[in-house]
Amino acid sequence: MRKxxxxxKGITLVELLAAIVLxxxxxxxxxxxxxxxxxxxxxxxxxxxxxxDISYALKMITKDIRKTEDPQIINNSKIExxxxxxxxxxxxxxxNGVVIASSIKRFHVTSENNKWIIEIESSNGVGVExxxxxxxxxxxxxx
Numbered sequence: 001m002r003k004x005x006x007x008x009k010g011i012t013l014v015e016l017l018a019a020i021v022l023x024x025x026x027x028x029x030x031x032x033x034x035x036x037x038x039x040x041x042x043x044x045x046x047x048x049x050x051x052x053d054i055s056y057a058l059k060m061i062t063k064d065i066r067k068t069e070d071p072q073i074i075n076n077s078k079i080e081x082x083x084x085x086x087x088x089x090x091x092x093x094x095x096n097g098v099v100i101a102s103s104i105k106r107f108h109v110t111s112e113n114n115k116w117i118i119e120i121e122s123s124n125g126v127g128v129e130x131x132x133x134x135x136x137x138x139x140x141x142x143x
Contacts, residue, residue, distance in 0.1 A: 047130065050103065050122045054132045057093050057101040061086055061118060065136050071116070077107045093120070105129065114138045 061079075065071050068081040077088040085096055088107035092099045106121040114137055121131040 046124050050124060050130045051132070053101040053103070054120045054122055054130060057120060058118060058132055058134050060095060060100060062134060062136050065116065065138070071138065073109050073111055073116070076109060079109055 064081045064084050064086075065079075068084075070082070072080045074080055074087075079086050085094075086107075087094055088104060091102065091104050093101040093104050093107050101120070101122070103122050103124050104120060105123040106119070108119045110117045116136045116138065117133065118136065119131065119133045121129060123129045
């Protein structure tokens, strides 16, 4: 009987089960590393998209403010710039009714002397919040 076990013509059930268990452990480790990388990528992409939206909105607003001779703050979340209106509508910032930024939690505009402070806070719904703030100094051509 000992001759029959040592002839090396096959594998035993125990060897097969050990190989399957080891392969399963390796596959679980590889899978968890891949899933972690994918989750991190999606998180970073969402943060980047939020910052891009906020930056784009701030650049548009700033550009239009500088072109306008008499900008007006209607209320803390609505401004009028020579026929161009920016407002917070739900969770979007609109420019004359066209959405320029989404997932916005707060759009706040205040005025101090010849300076406007514009603050935009965005939230993606899963706890990731980004806030950007800019100050625009109003220029008077006659002064």
